[in-house]
Amino acid sequence: MSIPTIARVTVHPVTYPEPNDNNSMRFLTFVRIESTDGHVGWGEAITQFPGSTRGTVEIVKALADDLIGKDPTQNLGIWRDIRKATWWYSYRGGLVHFALSAIDIALWDLKGKITSQSLIQMIGQRDSSTDLRIPVLASTHVFNANLDIEVARHAKYVQEGYMGFKIGMGKRGDARIGYDVDRDIKFVQDLRFAAGPKAWIMMDRGQSLNWRLDETIARVQAWEESGLKWVEEPFEPWEFEHFRKLRQQITTMIAGGEREWDYRGYSEVINSGTLDVVGVDVGRVEGITGMLSIIKLIEAAGLWFNSHAWSSAINTAASIALSASTSRCLLQELKPDENPMQHELIEEPFVASKGSIGVPDKPGLGITVNEKVVAKYAF
Numbered sequence: 001m002s003i004p005t006i007a008r009v010t011v012h013p014v015t016y017p018e019p020n021d022n023n024s025m026r027f028l029t030f031v032r033i034e035s036t037d038g039h040v041g042w043g044e045a046i047t048q049f050p051g052s053t054r055g056t057v058e059i060v061k062a063l064a065d066d067l068i069g070k071d072p073t074q075n076l077g078i079w080r081d082i083r084k085a086t087w088w089y090s091y092r093g094g095l096v097h098f099a100l101s102a103i104d105i106a107l108w109d110l111k112g113k114i115t116s117q118s119l120i121q122m123i124g125q126r127d128s129s130t131d132l133r134i135p136v137l138a139s140t141h142v143f144n145a146n147l148d149i150e151v152a153r154h155a156k157y158v159q160e161g162y163m164g165f166k167i168g169m170g171k172r173g174d175a176r177i178g179y180d181v182d183r184d185i186k187f188v189q190d191l192r193f194a195a196g197p198k199a200w201i202m203m204d205r206g207q208s209l210n211w212r213l214d215e216t217i218a219r220v221q222a223w224e225e226s227g228l229k230w231v232e233e234p235f236e237p238w239e240f241e242h243f244r245k246l247r248q249q250i251t252t253m254i255a256g257g258e259r260e261w262d263y264r265g266y267s268e269v270i271n272s273g274t275l276d277v278v279g280v281d282v283g284r285v286e287g288i289t290g291m292l293s294i295i296k297l298i299e300a301a302g303l304w305f306n307s308h309a310w311s312s313a314i315n316t317a318a319s320i321a322l323s324a325s326t327s328r329c330l331l332q333e334l335k336p337d338e339n340p341m342q343h344e345l346i347e348e349p350f351v352a353s354k355g356s357i358g359v360p361d362k363p364g365l366g367i368t369v370n371e372k373v374v375a376k377y378a379f
């Protein structure tokens, strides 16, 4: 029997309203790779914006011709070929990293389907347990000007089976959390009261907010009294001095790193000694192959890995397996409210149950992408 080779590579940009982000339009770039024996693999880049999506589409198209005829089970070699071929325009970051992420994820999916192995079987799980589950967290934004509504909404997620929530601040809508220190402190006190003593509560500064060091210390010290689990990206990624000074004043864990692109960027932030939790998005960091190298760095430093999975179920499927591949992972984030790219895109959407989620065990990513939905949201 002849070895299946890559027959077709197509790129599918999508745009969709995200209910978890006040129905704002978001953008992703999917890649579909089909082998000569009819298997199909899907990958995703979290391109987020129209311009980055258009650019990534063109790069995927430019790389696609060289993939035809290659053996998809040699995905690591293909990954290295692409790194080599794009040396001039992708050193340490940029759109090629998106394109390579989507291609790499699709190849792992395809390889798993051809060889009848799930992703977790291919990359190896953190231990030998037979029922591997990951604690699961609702990853949210707040939009409502009436914060009582937001407090009740978040308490409900805990009742529904999430072990807690992480709230992105400074996002779309009228909640304006992250702007007023006293109001922010009161909000977290109210969340703690409503969600109960065991709920994990994390707060994530959005990029539109600029926090001074002194007010950040005041905020996090007060949140600490409400049992905050971690504060995420309190400053811009390169403001290492601010991170260090904040760290001297608090005991809460500090998360960050999600704007880096590859193991070089991650080794810089890890070596800064300012983070406890390292955020990484498989749709940005050169895919599963890139992510595995970053997880090794995180493990070597004894930090915590956190997959930033806030896009499609393709990303979520890969992220859950990657989370299950390391003992340095505390939880898996999910968008809690029904949305097109999680609940329409695949046949069996991921759901939290009693505070945890299982690891996909079908071949490849373990999901079935509905191509009509990809076409429906075409950008």
Ligand SMILES: [Mg+2]
Residues within 6 Å of the ligand: 204, 232, 233, 258, 279
């Ligand atoms: Mg974040």
